[in-house]
Amino acid sequence: MAGYLAQRVIQSAFILLGIAAFTFLLLYLVPADPAVQLAGRSATAQTVANIRRELGLDQPLATQFLRYLGNLLHGDLGRSYAQKTDVATLIGARLPASLTLMAAGIAAELAIGLTLGVLAAVHRNSLLDRGLMIASFTTISAPQFLVALFLLYLFAATLGWFPMSGFGSAAHVVLPAMTLGILGAGWYARIVRSTMIDVLDQDYIRTARAKGVAESSVVLRHALPNALLPVVAMIGIDIGQFMSGLVVVEAVFGWPGIGQLAWQAIQQVDIPIIMGVTLVSAFAIVLGNLVADLIAPFVDPRIRLR
């Protein structure tokens, strides 16, 4: 157990190192000179040269990378070109909003996905099952911005149940969380249906039914817990989906999180912010996968860690 844990943690650390190297190199793909960007358009050649020396941009690439890594370990993600502030501060200020949205999104997708998946499995091959599976396929095939615009049109512009955009009250979180959740709900419904069908065919379920356990109890207490393992693994993977989705959803709904920060940075080609958000997201994904792997044995004791 401890050996496996150590191995996974070391592996994750290497992936993070690789990601840091990758984002660092991205900076050099950009035609724009960071020193000129930071100094502003009206700066003198002397100012630009000073900034370049200050940032160590006159040093060899390897030295620069080590310095970049050192800064990362201190939580320093560089300075924004446009806002002239620390990227870490900017991201830190917006992280709570994004995390709130993500938590609401995960809750939405689990609630919808598990319910529909169990329903489809219990009524296997019925009209309901087929309808649900086609619906889940449709949500998987819909781009998130389209879902967002559709929900806005229906529930905000036409029915007026929820506000168009903004942040602050519980009503504001509903539509963006639904947008994030609908895509995942389709996946969960399909996976839960498929594992539930396997589980429901097993002998211990037949035994439970034979000894007269109520059907609802068979499904929810005997079968469902065993069908949840892939769901746990998926939540880990989901964090990656969500990080991507945040950019779109926060842009459409005007949600003041890191996705919106990245979106604004894209418009201004503010590379340090884009790099910072990418790094933070990649970090979240690696962490998510790690945690999903580590809690798997607690959800399903049949799994032994080696």
Add this chain to the structure above:
Amino acid sequence: MRVLGELLRRPTALFGSLVIAAVLALALGAPWLAPYAPDDQLFEGLTLEGAPLPPNGQFWLGTDTLGRDLLSRVLYGARTSLLIGLVANGLAVGVGLLVGMVAGYARGLVGTALMRFTDLMMAFPALLLAIVLAAILRPSLWIVALVIALVNWVQVARIVFTETTALVERDFILAERSLGAGHARILGLHVAPHLVATAIVWGTLGIATTVLLEATLSFLGIGVQPPQPSWGNIIFESQSYFTTAPWLVFFPGLAILLTALSFNLVGDSLRDILDPTQRGRG
């Protein structure tokens, strides 16, 4: 032929195939089918107050905020979206096959290095990586296709890697090797044919992902650049009017949804048919 027959017997796959055929025909025939040029700003395409027209007898799908015919733009947009879908996904599947096959066959240091690199790519949020790349490399149609391919090859590589490692253990590969066949011969003639099914399935499913990614990038304004229409950038250009002129979002949105759905339905059925162990499951 058997596969095709079985495919067309499934209602969902039949529906998907018909939609794909229709979209292909409309895209190819756009220059003849489109009633107007896609970038023609028509005087009669706007109301006297300068607002876009809803669908009517003259403009079947309505007009956009510049008075351009939406039907013509959606038809030409199909060309862009499908072209990117095919090129980007073809590239992604090609690279994925190559990397997965080489890594699974060579193993050792090369194999480990390649697979650790795909692990690394998996840890990046796909859309975010595409956004970063597209924002950095001034977007054009080919850059968008390249960016999407760069993000999407990873999944194919992982699946092909797993299949190749299993294949390489089989006796016929060992026999081939003991007969003195070179690496290229074994990979090209004996491993690759077993991966055709995987390539077909991912070649189909991947187009759905690609079309969605292109639409999303274009919607964020870093995909295909106006005036060249793509389904995503038609919505991008008119998103602030979507409450007053919903048809500008509805029709291109429907095109994206139907196309992605169809490729998903056909790809999923192909996976069922080509991989009998998956038969009858979700």
